[in-house]
Amino acid sequence: MTTSTPERVTSTPERVQSGVGVLDKASLLLGVLESGPASLSRLVADTGLKRPTVHRLVLALERLALIARDTQGRFILGPRLGLMAAEACRDHMVATAEPVLRELCDATGASARLYRRRGDMRICVAEVAVPGSSPARDRVPVGVALPLNAGPVSQVLLAWERPEALHERLRGARFTVTTLAGVRRQGWAQSTGGREHGIAAVAAPVRGAGGRVVAALSISGPVARMSAVPGRLYGSAVIDAALRLSNTAVG
Structure with missing residues (x-):
């Protein structure tokens, strides 16, 4: 029987985690975007999350207007946060x-x-x-x-x-x-x-x-x-x- 390897959710001393996995992953993504626009590849690299997970979360956050895209297609913080x-x-x-x-x-x-x-x-x-x-x-x-x-x-x-x-x-x-x-x-x-x-x-x-x-x-x-x-x-x-x-x- 094979077991899947849990996704690594990186953290820093300054970042408080909720203990709810999906919320912590979304928070990581938003944290990366605080420093400016980011491509999907950069979000994957900076968070340590798997690419399918990042893709699924950014699409969901985009539907909620918590994430948007700039003219180059990069992800940015969405208007709802503002x-x-x-x-x-x-x-x-x-x-x-x-x-x-x-x-x-x-x-x-x-x-x-x-x-x-x-x-x-x-x-x-x-x-x-x-x-x-x-x-x-x-x-x-x-x-x-x-x-x-x-x-x-x-x-x-x-x-x-x-x-x-x-x-x-x-x-x-x-x-x-x-x-x-x-x-x-x-x-x-x-x-x-x-x-x-x-x-x-x-x-x-x-x-x-x-x-x-x-x-x-x-x-x-x-x-x-x-x-x-x-x-x-x-x-x-x-x-x-x-x-x-x-x-x-x-x-």
Whole structure:
């Protein structure tokens, strides 16, 4: 009677194993890809797993979007991992956002808010409003969902969208691809009356791991106070505050 030789699963002192074989093998594969793209042969060589096992696992992980392929057909970490990481960063970021928003509100005299994107909507997840003086039309309570078709927050959340997906997103929007190119170039977006008449706003991107835009930080207030070119006056302050939140997200 012949017996098969167990597959060797290499490990390092830093790698914690679960004791569940298939999970440990998948973790090994993902660990190799943390350092960059890899061919099937390299995955076999670096993990010590048998080629049929590696092939079976990478196909399964690819179906789950945990692994993807680059333009050369090499395996890379998949988009689902980035989304999960960004989600974890967002939760931590929202928990620590209030002091940043409050300082921005105090420095600019404008209400400060943090927005997340959910599909075709943007949701206000944190707010510090100017007490007493903000007009009703400038109120955006936490939890309110708004469409991604107008305003600087929408522009920021879409400006770094993949080109192949952007065309569909811009249908019905009150801004163009040229507008978004300007947002990418200057690092902030502005509007006067973009969502509500008489209200000016400025927004900047908050980034998570890998530089991915995970949220938008904005300030808003009456045009009479913020001027017709609020980005020139407050763009740097909003970018600085967004950078602080970005450091929180990836820290």
